[in-house]
Amino acid sequence: MDEAGRIRIGVGGWTYAPWDDSFYPADLRKKDQLSYAASRLTAIEINGTFYRTQKPETFQNWRDAVPEGFVFAVKAPRYAVQKRVLAEAGSSIARFAESGLDRLGDALGPVLWQLAPTKRHDPDDFAAFLDLLPERAGDAPLRHAVELRHPSFACAEAVAACRARNVAIVLAGDSEHPMIADQTADFSYLRIMGTTPDLKGGYAPRALDLWAERARALSRGRQPDGLPPVGKPLDDGRPRDVFLFVISGHKEKNPAAAQELIARVGRDPD
Numbered sequence: 561m562d563e564a565g566r567i568r569i570g571v572g573g574w575t576y577a578p579w580d581d582s583f584y585p586a587d588l589r590k591k592d593q594l595s596y597a598a599s600r601l602t603a604i605e606i607n608g609t610f611y612r613t614q615k616p617e618t619f620q621n622w623r624d625a626v627p628e629g630f631v632f633a634v635k636a637p638r639y640a641v642q643k644r645v646l647a648e649a650g651s652s653i654a655r656f657a658e659s660g661l662d663r664l665g666d667a668l669g670p671v672l673w674q675l676a677p678t679k680r681h682d683p684d685d686f687a688a689f690l691d692l693l694p695e696r697a698g699d700a701p702l703r704h705a706v707e708l709r710h711p712s713f714a715c716a717e718a719v720a721a722c723r724a725r726n727v728a729i730v731l732a733g734d735s736e737h738p739m740i741a742d743q744t745a746d747f748s749y750l751r752i753m754g755t756t757p758d759l760k761g762g763y764a765p766r767a768l769d770l771w772a773e774r775a776r777a778l779s780r781g782r783q784p785d786g787l788p789p790v791g792k793p794l795d796d797g798r799p800r801d802v803f804l805f806v807i808s809g810h811k812e813k814n815p816a817a818a819q820e821l822i823a824r825v826g827r828d829p830d
Contacts, residue, residue: 563780564780565747566779566801567602567776567779567801567802567804567826568602568801568804569601569602569775569804569806569818569822569825570597570601570604570605570804570806571601571805571807571814572605572607572805572807572808572814573604573606574593574594574604575593576811576812578811578812579812582813582816583597583816584596594625594626595625595626597815598626598630600819601630601819601822602629603630603631603633603669603803605632605633605672605807606622606632606633606635609636609637609656610635610636610637610638611637611638612637613637613655613659615659616659616660616663617660618660619659619660619662620663620664622664623664623667626667628666630667631667631668632664632668632669633669633671633705633749633803634661634671635674636653636656636671636672636674640656641673641675641676646675646679646685646686646688647685647688649692653693654694657696658697658698660698661698661702662697662698662699664700665700668697668700669703670703670704670705670803671693671702671704672705672706672707673705673707674706674707674709675707675708676709677709677710677737681710681712681715681717683717683718683721686713686718687721690725690727691725693725703726703745704727704728704745705727705728705745705749706722707730707732708730708740709732710738713729713738713740714738714740714790716790716791719742719744719789719790719791722744722745723742723745726744726745726746727744727745728743728744729742729743729744730751731748731750731787732751733750733751733753733754734752734753734754735751735753735754735808739787740789740790741784741788741789741790742789742790742791742794743778743783745800746798746800747800747801747803748775748800748801749803750771750774750775750778750803750804750805751804751805751807752771752804752805752809754767755809755810755813756809756810759813761813761816761817762809762813762814762817762820768817768820768821769824770786771821772821772825775804775821775825778800778802779802780797781794781797781798781800782795804821805818806818
């Protein structure tokens with residue numbers, strides 16, 4: 561059997577009012593929701609960092625609330641990704657990197673840089689932006705993923721720019737955004753957005769099986785079936801970590817879908 565990287569699966573955030581009834585036990589204290597979520601999932605994408613600067617103590621508290629092996633992806637702040645000229649985001653990026661990310665320790669996963677859906681691909685500006693992404697936050701090495709939500713990014717030049725810098729392009733599944741399936745880094749980052757209210761697990765079992773198999777293929781360095789890339793398909797056979805988040809869609813069902821996927825792939829690689 562091929563070697564495989566670690567597959568971590570979760571949702572975006574952990575505070576959402578409908579989850580108080582559908583995901584969390586009725587008697588669970590609000591301050592214990594993160595710990596509970598981390599006991600059922602293997603990763604969470606932090607949303608709060610997108611909207612405001614966090615304190616180092618906050619990152620430390622988040623780290624202390626989750627078990628060993630759990631990982632946070634951290635959404636980069638909007639003040640860094642919503643600039644008209646991305647190449648001018650240097651000071652904003654530096655401020656974010658110095659805000660205490662390293663206090664997450666070994667729970668620090670990739671940083672997600674989500675570009676606006678209206679942001680078109682400008683090759684020079686995009687390359688300059690990628691060059692601003694820091695290698696470290698304090699003592700912690702950083703991995704970066706970019707979510708490219710304008711169709712103009714589905715091109716060989718954007719793929720090559722990310723691959724040259726080991727920056728992952730988010731594979732956006734079941735959404736209105738372009739699904740760029742090229743693997744451009746030594747890890748994979750997926751966001752799937754198709755949960756619906758009428759299915760217990762958010763997705764039909766067949767769809768859950770498909771996304772689980774796609775995650776397994778990526779973890780073994782293989783291009784998943786049904787996900788054609790812009791360029792050459794992945795086939796290097798190198799183990800890579802995979803981060804898969806169930807986002808948007810019918811958000812109330814996202815924890816259920818994530819748990820169904822975890823059950824299919826297991827909490828550790830095969």
